[in-house]
Amino acid sequence: xxxxxATVVVTGGGRGIGLAIANHLAxxxxxxxxxxxxxxxxxxxxxxxxxxxxxxxxxxHCDVTSKKDVIALxxxxxxxxxxxxxxxxxxxxxxxTPWQQVTPEExxxxxxxxxxxxxxxxxxAGPMMIEQGGGSILNMASISGRTARAVPPHYxxxxxxxxxxxxxxxxxxxxxxxxNAIAPGPVKSDMTDAMPRELLEAISAKSLLGGIxxxxxxxxxxxxxxxxxxxxxITGMALDVNAGQFMD
Numbered sequence: 001x002x003x004x005x006a007t008v009v010v011t012g013g014g015r016g017i018g019l020a021i022a023n024h025l026a027x028x029x030x031x032x033x034x035x036x037x038x039x040x041x042x043x044x045x046x047x048x049x050x051x052x053x054x055x056x057x058x059x060x061h062c063d064v065t066s067k068k069d070v071i072a073l074x075x076x077x078x079x080x081x082x083x084x085x086x087x088x089x090x091x092x093x094x095x096x097t098p099w100q101q102v103t104p105e106e107x108x109x110x111x112x113x114x115x116x117x118x119x120x121x122x123x124x125a126g127p128m129m130i131e132q133g134g135g136s137i138l139n140m141a142s143i144s145g146r147t148a149r150a151v152p153p154h155y156x157x158x159x160x161x162x163x164x165x166x167x168x169x170x171x172x173x174x175x176x177x178x179x180n181a182i183a184p185g186p187v188k189s190d191m192t193d194a195m196p197r198e199l200l201e202a203i204s205a206k207s208l209l210g211g212i213x214x215x216x217x218x219x220x221x222x223x224x225x226x227x228x229x230x231x232x233x234i235t236g237m238a239l240d241v242n243a244g245q246f247m248d
Contacts, residue, residue: 001227004029007081008226009073009125011064011117012091014041016189017140020215021088021222022049022057028223031056033077035091037063056081064091064117070124078128086226087125087137089118089162094155094191107154114158115165122169126177134176136226139166141183141238147246159183163238170236178235180225185242186212208244217241 008025012018013034022032026049034049036042039061046059058080062073077084092114095106118139129135144151145159163181170179186192186203192212204211221241224230240246 001223001230002028003086003223003227006085007031007033007077007083008086008088009033009035009077009084009121010088010090011035011062011121013088014038014045014059017184017187017215017218018088018090019045020219021090023052024216024219024223025086025226026053026055026057029055030086031081033057033073033080034059035062035064035073037061064089064120065112067120067124070117070120074121074124074128083132084125084128085132085135087121087129087135088222088226089121089137089139091117092140092158095152097152099153102152102154110152110154111158111161114155115161118162118165122165122173122179126169126173126179129177130173134228135178136228136231137169137173137177137179138222138226139179139181141166141181143183143185143240143242143246146183146238146240146248166238167236174235178228178231180231180234180236181238182218182221182225183238183240183242183246184213184218185240185245187218188212188214206245207242210243213241213243 008030010022013022014036034046042059046057049057062069141162142159144156166181
């Protein structure tokens with residue numbers, strides 16, 4: 001798969017799954033716009049991608065819950081490269097609050113970042129892609145939005161809604177723009193590294209393929225769904241990448 005001469009925006013691209021996706025696309029020639037709210041890791045990620053892959057990579061501070069910021073980011077991407085071909089809505093939060101203690105304010109914050117942010121970028125980037133002739137949007141859902149999991153209710157609710165929103169925008173933006181989602185299972189991250197060994201072993205035991213996924217596993221799936229070659233006729237899909245922990 002080649003993404004040469006294309007531009008991709010990756011929200012939450014400074015680390016983890018977002019950075020793995022950005023790296024995967026940069027290695028295949030894409031110019032990358034990293035969006036994050038942590039300026040230090042965002043700038044470091046963009047500089048690393050530019051140096052390693054000899055492509056254009058810039059960092060833009062963006063609050064995904066602000067339509068003003070979202071518009072500014074998409075305009076910046078087009079101004080810097082002349083195009084906006086791919087949008088990866090990866091930014092998300094998951095406070096580990098027990099369900100009994102979730103406040104209305106925390107509920108609103110999680111839904112704003114995980115769901116409203118996806119909506120805003122689809123709403124803003126979608127028409128820009130249609131105007132230039134086409135594009136592809138990828139939204140990050142979760143196994144927690146597909147089946148019952150022992151996770152905070154605001155997180156699982158937001159991710160279930162992302163899957164519904166993906167189908168909405170696949171309908172709204174067709175035929176020029178494809179919109180899909182990935183629903184990862186547990187992925188190696190700072191969060192899983194901090195888990196008690198017994199809990200991580202229990203999670204891994206549910207995997208039919210052994211262990212938990214790596215960010216690169218999600219990046220490979222992202223490249224497949226974004227590409228107009230490998231996924232030319234796929235839209236409105238939520239692809240499960242969870243080593244068999246959930247099968248639809």
